[in-house]
Amino acid sequence: MAIITYRDAINQAMAEEIARDSDVFIMGEEVAQYKGAYKVTRGLLEKFGPERIIDAPISEAGFCGLGVGAAMMGLRPVVEFMFWSFCYVAFDQVINNAANIRYMSGGLINIPIVFRGPGNGGTNVGATHSHTPENFVANTPGLKVVCPSTPYDAKGLLKSAIRDNDPVFVMENTLLYGNQGEVPEDDYVIPLGVAEVKKEGSDISLVAHGRCAILCLEAAEVLATEHGINAEVVDLRSIRPLDEETILQSVKKTNRAVLVEENKPFCGVGSQICSIIQEKAFDYLDAPIKRVSSIDAPQIYSMPLEQEQIPNIERIIDTVLEIA
Amino acid sequence: MSADAKKSKDSEVPDVAASMREFAKSDINKTLTPEDRLQFYRDMLRIRRFEERSIRAYQQGHIGGFLHLYIGQEAVAVGCVSLMAEDDHIITAYRDHGHALAVGMTMNECMAELFGKHTGCSKGKGGSMHFFAPDKNYWGGHGIVAGQTPLGAGIAFALKYKKIKGCCLCFLGDGATNQGPWYESLNLASLWNLPVVFIIENNGFSMGTAMHRHSTGTPLARRAEGYDIDWGTCYGHDVYEVRHNVGQAMERAREKSRPTVLEIITYRYRGHSVADADDTYRTKQDIQDYKDEKDPLNLFKCHLVEEGVADEDALKQINNEAKEEAETSAQFAEQSPFPPVSDIQADVYWETDNPDEKASKGTLFFN
Ligand SMILES: Cc1ncc(C[n+]2csc(CCOP(=O)(O)OP(=O)(O)O)c2C)c(N)n1
Numbered sequence: 001m002a003i004i005t006y007r008d009a010i011n012q013a014m015a016e017e018i019a020r021d022s023d024v025f026i027m028g029e030e031v032a033q034y035k036g037a038y039k040v041t042r043g044l045l046e047k048f049g050p051e052r053i054i055d056a057p058i059s060e061a062g063f064c065g066l067g068v069g070a071a072m073m074g075l076r077p078v079v080e081f082m083f084w085s086f087c088y089v090a091f092d093q094v095i096n097n098a099a100n101i102r103y104m105s106g107g108l109i110n111i112p113i114v115f116r117g118p119g120n121g122g123t124n125v126g127a128t129h130s131h132t133p134e135n136f137v138a139n140t141p142g143l144k145v146v147c148p149s150t151p152y153d154a155k156g157l158l159k160s161a162i163r164d165n166d167p168v169f170v171m172e173n174t175l176l177y178g179n180q181g182e183v184p185e186d187d188y189v190i191p192l193g194v195a196e197v198k199k200e201g202s203d204i205s206l207v208a209h210g211r212c213a214i215l216c217l218e219a220a221e222v223l224a225t226e227h228g229i230n231a232e233v234v235d236l237r238s239i240r241p242l243d244e245e246t247i248l249q250s251v252k253k254t255n256r257a258v259l260v261e262e263n264k265p266f267c268g269v270g271s272q273i274c275s276i277i278q279e280k281a282f283d284y285l286d287a288p289i290k291r292v293s294s295i296d297a298p299q300i301y302s303m304p305l306e307q308e309q310i311p312n313i314e315r316i317i318d319t320v321l322e323i324a
Numbered sequence: 325m326s327a328d329a330k331k332s333k334d335s336e337v338p339d340v341a342a343s344m345r346e347f348a349k350s351d352i353n354k355t356l357t358p359e360d361r362l363q364f365y366r367d368m369l370r371i372r373r374f375e376e377r378s379i380r381a382y383q384q385g386h387i388g389g390f391l392h393l394y395i396g397q398e399a400v401a402v403g404c405v406s407l408m409a410e411d412d413h414i415i416t417a418y419r420d421h422g423h424a425l426a427v428g429m430t431m432n433e434c435m436a437e438l439f440g441k442h443t444g445c446s447k448g449k450g451g452s453m454h455f456f457a458p459d460k461n462y463w464g465g466h467g468i469v470a471g472q473t474p475l476g477a478g479i480a481f482a483l484k485y486k487k488i489k490g491c492c493l494c495f496l497g498d499g500a501t502n503q504g505p506w507y508e509s510l511n512l513a514s515l516w517n518l519p520v521v522f523i524i525e526n527n528g529f530s531m532g533t534a535m536h537r538h539s540t541g542t543p544l545a546r547r548a549e550g551y552d553i554d555w556g557t558c559y560g561h562d563v564y565e566v567r568h569n570v571g572q573a574m575e576r577a578r579e580k581s582r583p584t585v586l587e588i589i590t591y592r593y594r595g596h597s598v599a600d601a602d603d604t605y606r607t608k609q610d611i612q613d614y615k616d617e618k619d620p621l622n623l624f625k626c627h628l629v630e631e632g633v634a635d636e637d638a639l640k641q642i643n644n645e646a647k648e649e650a651e652t653s654a655q656f657a658e659q660s661p662f663p664p665v666s667d668i669q670a671d672v673y674w675e676t677d678n679p680d681e682k683a684s685k686g687t688l689f690f691n
Pocket of ligand 1 (some may be wrong): 029058060082086089399418454469470496498499500501527529530531596
């Protein structure tokens with residue numbers, strides 16, 4: 001298997017799907033001539049030309065809605081947000097239109113669209129540019145949302161997303177773009193809604209998604225070597241659809257759970273998972289479920305403070321030690 | 325030089341210095357004292373030296389994230405702010421350091437903010453894109469493209485509501501003119517006769533996209549016509565020309581409570597943010613050509629010498645002072661402390677910062 005970056009994995013997924021299906025095209029700010037604000041779409045303009053790789057003005061409401069309209073006609077747009085933080089200016093289009101049209105038409109119209117881009121903090125860009133809206137999106141029936149943590153997952157999930165007949169929101173992370181990992185050369189997909197146990201363990205379940213899954217793996221190592229705690233790491237990969245089975249199996253085995261995410265705590269992804277665990281695995285719990293999320297405030301700019309605000313390995317370990 | 329740049333160049337006034345002499349004689353400029361003129365030069369230089377020092381700090385790792393520099397556009401902010409009276413207000417986007425210094429924010433508080441320090445203008449919470457100084461009628465510093473435009477209309481609305489005879493200068497980029505909220509703001513401003521001046525700082529590029537690739541229908545300001553709003557265009561390399569045009573718009577706002585859209589043609593020398601490699605959308609020669617012909621500082625310096633307002637030595641002295649001030653601000657920022665971790669959850673709600681007057685019950689924070 002080739003070792004490639006998360007960035008290139010996403011690039012490959014798009015290139016392969018564009019080559020495979022003539023209805024797939026890419027649209028967003030700076031995606032073509034500039035090669036992407038984070039160079040994720042590098043080389044695609046040269047390969048596929050300006051009809052398939054389209055630079056849009058700063059008109060998110062316009063081009064996201066245009067994407068939904070094109071998807072109603074059967075095209076499969078892959079719309080890039082330079083940052084997920086900019087989805088809010090297009091929220092009516094991505095929430096009201098993308099999510100509701102299938103329902104309101106009694107199932108007559110499908111919206112096979114992908115919205116993708118980075119959604120994360122930790123890069124010192126302040127409150128307006130550090131949003132992680134997967135919980136908002138997952139709160140909306142009609143939408144699907146995935147948050148890959150590795151190059152392998154990023155490619156497999158994005159390919160599934162593009163082939164899916166519903167709107168799928170793919171949330172990446174600028175801090176992961178340079179990470180490397182093994183990715184098969186052959187065509188493969190990862191079905192939406194399948195979590196992965198990234199590390200087996202017996203003492204406690206760390207449930208996370210996106211970059212937090214990577215942090216959990218690092219925390220698990222420290223827990224093993226310094227505290228003799230054998231943690232299992234469940235990477236959700238997909239938030240909606242959600243793989244309840246894998247979460248419950250893990251908790252039934254370890255009897256303890258810490259839920260880790262970069263969202264702010266109120267109605268974060270962890271709140272829903274917490275509710276599922278207590279409802280369906282209550283008798284297996286030996287301790288209250290704990291959550292690690294970002295400190296509940298708008299994103300602070302100051303570099304060292306932001307590192308304290310978002311989940312970090314120390315905070316994950318401290319929280320585990322409270323109940324294990 | 326690219327074909328596009330050449331085309332626009334040929335149609336321009338050939339002699340920028342002569343044009344500057346003409347604008348110096350216009351009503352709003354002819355009464356300026358030598359000290360006023362020197363102050364414009366000082367203000368422009370302070371912005372440039374501050375920005376240059378901040379690049380170094382970025383390279384040294386003291387500043388992270390985005391750093392959108394104002395170098396090349398100095399005459400716009402300085403010209404506009406020089407016209408502001410006590411009841412006039414200003415709001416802009418994320419390229420906000422120039423406007424901040426022009427309204428009188430100190431280099432220290434601005435640099436410290438870039439460093440994320442407790443002594444910064446927003447205590448290290450806002451960062452480069454989010455400077456504020458309400459005491460100087462400066463309402464930010466906004467990171468989301470065009471997000472500030474309805475706010476600008478709102479500030480003007482408040483002035484009118486309170487029967488204050490002032491206006492709001494609301495800045496946006498050429499790229500920002502393609503955002504829906506701006507058009508809604510234009511309609512509201514015209515419909516409700518709001519004293520707002522929308523100033524499009526057209527530096528030719530929306531990040532890596534040249535204007536002809538992001539917009540149809542030029543000049544951009546002409547879009548105001550559909551809303552019955554007076555509009556105009558002018559150049560931004562000449563502080564006098566900026567003042568001449570913006571002054572009329574502000575007059576219209578204050579006296580007739582009518583909006584204006586003014587497009588000011590300017591240029592940004594640096595990448596969109598410092599991390600922009602700046603190698604896909606223009607050539608180094610394009611930048612050099614602009615600098616050679618229209619650098620706002622250089623032009624104004626030559627003008628001051630020519631007019632006998634100051635000699636080279638005096639101007640050099642101003643330059644040295646600006647450099648030193650910028651250097652001192654970097655030292656101040658470096659030596660300042662970071663905010664304490666407990667500060668993360670301060671300044672979120674008025675109530676929690678003013679517990680004695682807290683009226684609501686229940687939980688506000690969830691960790
Ligand atoms: C809603 C939104 N979309 C995209 C961005 C990313 N972005 C920041 S600045 C910028 C270009 C804006 O260009 P322009 O308005 O011309 O202003 P300039 O940067 O030239 O001052 C882009 C695309 C953003 N901040 N907000």
